[in-house]
Amino acid sequence: MARLTTVLCAVNGPTETDVVLGLEAPGTGTTVTRRCGDLAELLAAAAAGAGTVAVVSADLAGLDREAVGRLHAAGVRVVALADDGPPERVRALGVEAVVAGAADPLLLDAVRDTAPIDDPLATSEIDLSALAAGAGSGPARRGSVVAVWGPVGAPGRTTTAVELAAELAGLGGNGGSGGRRRRRGAEARVQEAALLVDADTYGSCLAARLGLLDDAPGLAAVARVAAQGSLDVSTLARHAPVVEGRLRVLTGITRAARWPELPASSLEIVLATARSLAEWTVVDCGPLVETDELLMYDTRAPQRNAATLAALEAADLVVVVGTADPIGIQRLVRALEELGEVPVPVTGERIVVVNRLRPSAVGPDPEQAVTDALARYAGVDDPHLVPQDGPALDAAVLAGRTVADLTASSPLRTAFAGLAERVRRRAVVAAG
Ligand SMILES: Nc1ncnc2c1ncn2[C@@H]1O[C@H](COP(=O)(O)OP(=O)(O)OP(=O)(O)O)[C@@H](O)[C@H]1O
Ligand SMILES: [Mg+2]
Structure with missing residues (x-):
């Protein structure tokens, strides 16, 4: 049997339950290993190796490029829910994928498909030359x-x-x-x-x-x-x-x-x-x-x-x-x-x-x-x-x-x- 993708969830508000239920549904190949109340909890879970993908709200308090870098350093890929925020801004945090929100049908694929981080140093940098x-x-x-x-x-x-x-x-x-x-x-x-x-x-x-x-x-x-x-x-x-x-x-x-x-x-x-x-x-x-x-x-x-x-x-x-x-x-x-x-x-x-x-x-x-x-x-x-x-x-x-x-x-x-x-x-x- 294929290994399940382990997910750390740090999602604000009532849609958190929808995200968890969606990822726990049979046949998805994903499982939520931690439901984190805040960024500190998410970083601790990542550091402890509790998951390989983090699903986060883009407006999670304290989430910035430094925090995303720390998740990467722990070998955790990051999928962000933009909700109402502009996706470019969310992408600029250095996350692997941005989906519209908890109900976005692309969420499951984003969690399963983001490339694994083998080398913690090889974080997904945003394209600096495009920025320049x-x-x-x-x-x-x-x-x-x-x-x-x-x-x-x-x-x-x-x-x-x-x-x-x-x-x-x-x-x-x-x-x-x-x-x-x-x-x-x-x-x-x-x-x-x-x-x-x-x-x-x-x-x-x-x-x-x-x-x-x-x-x-x-x-x-x-x-x-x-x-x-x-x-x-x-x-x-x-x-x-x-x-x-x-x-x-x-x-x-x-x-x-x-x-x-x-x-x-x-x-x-x-x-x-x-x-x-x-x-x-x-x-x-x-x-x-x-x-x-x-x-x-x-x-x-x-x-x-x-x-x-x-x-x-x-x-x-x-x-x-x-x-x-x-x-x-x-x-x-x-x-x-x-x-x-x-x-x-x-x-x-x-x-x-x-x-x-x-x-x-x-x-x-x-x-x-x-x-x-x-x-x-x-x-x-x-x-x-x-x-x-x-x-x-x-x-x-x-x-x-x-x-x-x-x-x-x-x-x-x-x-x-x-x-x-x-x-x-x-x-x-x-x-x-
Ligand atoms: N070619 C020069 N002729 C005369 N005075 C100079 C010359 N170059 C620098 N100084 C003087 O030496 C002092 C130190 O220069 P500066 O502040 O540029 O050094 P710094 O390496 O940036 O020092 P810091 O470690 O404080 O950052 C200043 O008072 C500056 O005016
Ligand atoms: Mg100086």
């Missing part, structure tokens, strides 16, 4: 994601992310706002040249750096919407005000303790959606990438550095920033090693930036000293060098503006303009 193309909203566009990362010791990740995004947005020079500050907010055009994302869960600071008075964390807000499966480009744009020219900012969490609000399952959606909003998405990452060893086997457990890891995984290009002094170079060499060992695939090409270059820290020929050291110890042959330029940066920080917007020319501006050029060229090569 902004399905149904005009011609397909796909912006690039650049993660700006680097070790501890404030090497200049934020400075690099801000100035790179500003240059990519065409600030200063011909495309710039010529020093005029523009805050167009939510009413701005949907497609922007660049979007800066503050994903540093240790020391987020983009709101303060760019002089935003409202420090509501835009990234946490859109991560929440993404967890519910409802994030679209206009919602993302609403939470990412335009600060200068065609540069938008998604601000970070206001307290480091709020890191659980930025799970990878949400960040991947945010970054995929960002590709439809902006030509360039530049992510200011936190310095740490290790995962909690104790949680390694529970791939869905919240991870302290999930936001940074999600950015590194999504990135088409990874800019690794170190600082030009003996300690900074040593940290940079270790960081590059560490990047090869992170627990997520990082396929984006690396560009190494050495910041704050100055003779006083590394000797009379700093370019040569830094280039030689990186070639010898890290096999990096073409680091991008950014000089120490206190006056330009201090003036920009004081004004809450980017150097690109404020300063017509300075050594630091020239260096970041060169970096943007390099990023553009690499992205074209990567896309081709």
